[in-house]
Amino acid sequence: MKKAYLGTLTPLRGLAAIWVVIYHFDEVTSFAGLPHLISRESSMILGKGYLWVDFFFILSGFVITHVYADKFKVFGLDTITSFIKARFARLYPLHLLLLFLHLIFFGSLLVLAPKTASDFGFLFPQDGFWLHLVFGETFGNPNGLSWNMPAWSIGAEWWTYLIMVPVFVWLFKKRNLTLAALSIVGVTLLVLIPGWHDKGNMDTTWEFGLFRCISEFSIGILVYQAFKSRIGRGFFQKDAVGVGLLTMVVACMHYGVEDIFTVGVFAFVILSLAYNKGMLNRLATYRAPQFFGDISFSLYMFQALWLYGYWMGIQYWMSTHPGEAPGTMMLLMLMIFMLIGNSLSAWLSFRFFEQPARIWIRSISFKQIRSRLSYARR
Known part of the structure; x- marks a missing residue:
């Protein structure tokens, strides 16, 4: 039986992707020696933008559990291969x-x-290319962030999917024990991760990004179990609660509160909007929010190409115009131009590559693959 589509959550993917892109634009601006678009002393609203990756991880745990967990009631090789093929088709193409495209x-x-x-060769190390090819960029990459920088999180998701296969099986055999284990793992890692690196927050990528994903994916599974059990439904489904929680997220980011607290609020945002059938649900079904939610993966993945072009362009402009740093208005216009270009490339990718590739891979059975390999060996 096909699960109900949770349309209220789709626009949140678009919001998260756009916020991450703007955060990275602001970071690259500072890498080029220019001030942040919004000073970190006055507000951390952009400086905490990396937290929307944490939102992605929690949402992923929630949605994957919603779509796939019940299929593991009938456990077998077909169940596992079907799940792995579907997730591979979603991520790898x-x-x-x-x-x-980065190689070109x-x-x-x-x-x-x-x-x-x-000057920018450090972004494209040869050995880093091979790591990216096998989703290895999330295992302590010695080159740091390189090639398509955001792809570290995609590698983290892939390996988390594989790790979570037995978890979905145990959810039906040892439900209470599994939920208790997920709670311990999710919260413990959430508390420990900020102390594992110099930044002291959740912004870890190639170093401990896999643990970051495992932690928050586990939290997403727990949130879905609460949703499935209708815990707090009467309260959380209210529009006022959803708006209040979203406002709390913005306030947490603005004031730069501890990341763990903001991540916790994210979990309640997802629960609230999954329940919601009121005004927020109606707003979410409008074409524009759904559109940006649909293209969010491509939007997220294409950003580095645009950011590299911007970074190189700014560096060149500053080298040929010494003492003439671009003003805030020019930077804002460049950011808007980049967002439009990124959105256009994301739509083209989604329409003509991402969707067709996913559908094609999912249509191929492992029996067909074995048959073709056998034929090729003749």
């Missing part, structure tokens, strides 16, 4: 496309702008 981008720089290629 776009990941591979972006990796090769860097190759073009080597030919057309060798000095720029030399």
Whole structure:
């Protein structure tokens, strides 16, 4: 039986992707030696933008459990292979496309702008390419963030999917024990991660990004169990509660409160909006919010190409205009231009590559693959 579509959650993916892109734009601006668009002393509203990746991880745990968990009631090889194939079809085609687009981008720089290629070569290490090819960029990558930088989180999701297969099985055999274990793992990692690296927050990527994903994916599973059991439904389904929780997220980010608290609020936001059937649900079904939710994966994955172009362009402009730093208004216009370009490329990708590739891979059975491999060996 096909699960109900939770349309209220779809626009949140778009919001999260756009916020992460703006956060990275602001970070790259500072890398180029320019001030942040909004000073960190006055507000952390952009500085805490990395937390929307944590939102993605929680939402992923919630949605994956909603769609797939019941299928593990009938446990067998077909169940596992079907799940793995579906998640591979979702992640890998776009990941591979972006990796090769970055290869073409860097190759073009080597030919057309060798000095720029030399200055930014640290972003494109040769051994890093092979790590990205096998989702290995989340296992303590010695090169740090490289190639398609956001892809570390996609690698973290992939390995988390594989780790969670036995969890979905145990949910039906040892439900209470499994939920208790998820609670311990999720909360313990959430508390420990900020102390594992110099930043002292949840903004860890290639170092401990896998643990970050496991923690928050586990929380997402727990939130879904609360949703399925209708815990707090009468309270959380109210529009006022949903708006209040979203406002609390913005306030937490603005004032720079501890990341753990904001992550906790994210969990309640997802629960509230999953329950909601009122005004927020109606707003979420409008075409624009659904559109940005649909293209959110491509929007997230294409951002690095646009950000690299912006970074290189700003560095070149500053080197040829010494003492003439671009003003805030110019930077805002560049950001808007980049968001429009990123959205357009994301739509094209979603429409003509991401969706068709996913459908094609999911249509291929493992029996067909074995048959073709056997034929190729003849």
